[in-house]
Amino acid sequence: MKELTHTASTVASAASRRVTGSGRRREINSIKPVTEFLLHLFFLLVSVACVFPVLVVLGVSLTDQDTIYMHGYNVIPRVFSWAAYDYLLxxxxxxxxxxxxxxxxxxxxxxxxxxxxxxxxxxxxxxxxxxxxxxxxxxxxxxxxxxxxxxxxxxxxxxxxxxxxxxxxxxxxxxxxxxxxxxxxxxxxxxxxxxxxxxxxxxxxxxxxxxxxxxxxxxxxxxxxxxxxxxxxxxxxxxxxxxxxxxxxxxxxxxxxxxxxxxxxxxxxxxxxxxxxxxxxxxxxxxxxxxxxxxxxxxxxxxxxxxxxxxxxxxxxxxxxx
Structure with missing residues (x-):
């Protein structure tokens, strides 16, 4: 009985070392820190690419018409104006x-x-x-x-x-x-x-x-x-x-x-x-x-x-x- 207990504890400790010991074997389904950072950066850029056009549209809708002709589109209005919404509403x-x-x-x-x-x-x-x-x-x-x-x-x-x-x-x-x-x-x-x-x-x-x-x-x-x-x-x-x-x-x-x-x-x-x-x-x-x-x-x-x-x-x- 003691031998079986000793053998089981040895196998468990070996498995633990294989998973977590000395940092050489990572946990199941884990990824490297560099890979995780690149994934977060990628999805952050995708999110910005999706939100940025909406911000541009909102900024242009709140800009004066003459400013659009002179300076083009901007996220932050150079000259704030409600003229477009006044016209529509x-x-x-x-x-x-x-x-x-x-x-x-x-x-x-x-x-x-x-x-x-x-x-x-x-x-x-x-x-x-x-x-x-x-x-x-x-x-x-x-x-x-x-x-x-x-x-x-x-x-x-x-x-x-x-x-x-x-x-x-x-x-x-x-x-x-x-x-x-x-x-x-x-x-x-x-x-x-x-x-x-x-x-x-x-x-x-x-x-x-x-x-x-x-x-x-x-x-x-x-x-x-x-x-x-x-x-x-x-x-x-x-x-x-x-x-x-x-x-x-x-x-x-x-x-x-x-x-x-x-x-x-x-x-x-x-x-x-x-x-x-x-x-x-x-x-x-x-x-x-x-x-x-x-x-x-x-x-x-x-x-x-x-x-x-x-x-x-x-x-x-x-x-x-x-």
Whole structure:
């Protein structure tokens, strides 16, 4: 017994020396200090490269128009001015309404798109679904081949007339994406083991209960990822307002900013032709572009911290656990 105890202690001390002794063998998954410093420096530079353009846009939007023409773009304004924001916010009521419409369309559209995408992707991930191959091919085919702009417009104006309604900002282009269906189907297939679903069936759960109580809670990472993509698509969309909206009271924020920019360009062109450039030179055309970007950024920035925890959780999906 004493010999076994002595042998075990010898092996343990040898293993300890191999891992931590004399500094020659490092701990598992550790990296060299130089490598760690270079990694931190690399990600710091990437972060600065991402934040710096935003700071430039903010600085230009707060700069006087003449200063931009004389000195170019600067992060810190040489001459501070609110002229661009005064020009854009002169009619605060329509902008506030466009903001509310954009928020409503983004929230409702994202929830509807996620629901439909999950309802389509889940049956396609089930091997016991009889028409799995046919519908998978149908989804994949629509991702490669499109009907074109004219048939797309005729469907939403002649067959289902949704012009001058909020449905025109929700349904076309964004409500269902074949690419996101394939991504979600792949996640369901690889990350949710069939034995979990079989256990739920044995306990008496139906398909709808399995989907809502088991599949969706286990799929938060992919739901958050695709939900963010849908959110960005709805928030940045202006084309649907251009095509389907004749009522200015129902346009979203992005299209309103687009119209303001187009009006500025028209005034500059008219001034150049009519020889009244001195009057239009006072308009903050260059700084207004940057102010539009800052205003359009708006609440969408708050979406990233909300989805971040699910992205981190998604990094461990499929990891080997001991």
């Amino acid at each position: 002169r009619d605060l009521g329509p902008i506030a309404k466009a903001y509310l419409i954009s928020i409503f369309v983004t929230v409702v559209g994202t929830l509807m798109a996620l629901t439909i995408t999950a309802l389509v992707a889940y049956p396609l991930s089930r091997p016991d679904f009889a028409f799995r191959g046919f519908f998978s091919f149908f989804v994949f085919f629509t991702m490669i081949f499109g009907g074109g702009l004219v048939p797309w417009y005729l469907v939403y104006t002649n067959f289902i007339d949704i012009r001058d309604t909020l449905w025109a900002l929700i349904v076309p282009n964004h409500l269902l994406s074949a690419f996101y269906v394939i991504i979600m189907r792949t996640f369901f297939t690889t990350s949710i083991h069939p034995s979990i679903l079989e256990s739920a069936k044995i306990d008496g759960a139906g398909e709808l209960r399995i989907f809502t109580r088991i599949v969706l809670p286990l799929s938060l990472p992919v739901l958050a990822t695709i939900g963010l993509f849908y959110t960005l698509s709805y928030w940045n969309d202006w084309f649907n307002s251009l095509v389907f909206m004749n009522n200015d009271k129902l346009i979203n924020l992005q299209y309103m900013m687009y119209k303001a920019m187009r009006n500025l360009q028209f005034l500059n062109t008219f001034a150049a032709v009519g020889g009244i450039g001195d009057q239009t030179a006072k308009l903050p055309s260059e700084t207004a572009r940057m102010a539009m970007a800052i205003i359009g950024m708006g609440p969408i920035v708050l979406a990233y911290p909300f989805f971040q925890k699910y992205f981190v959780k998604g990094l461990t999906v499929g990891a080997v656990k001991g």
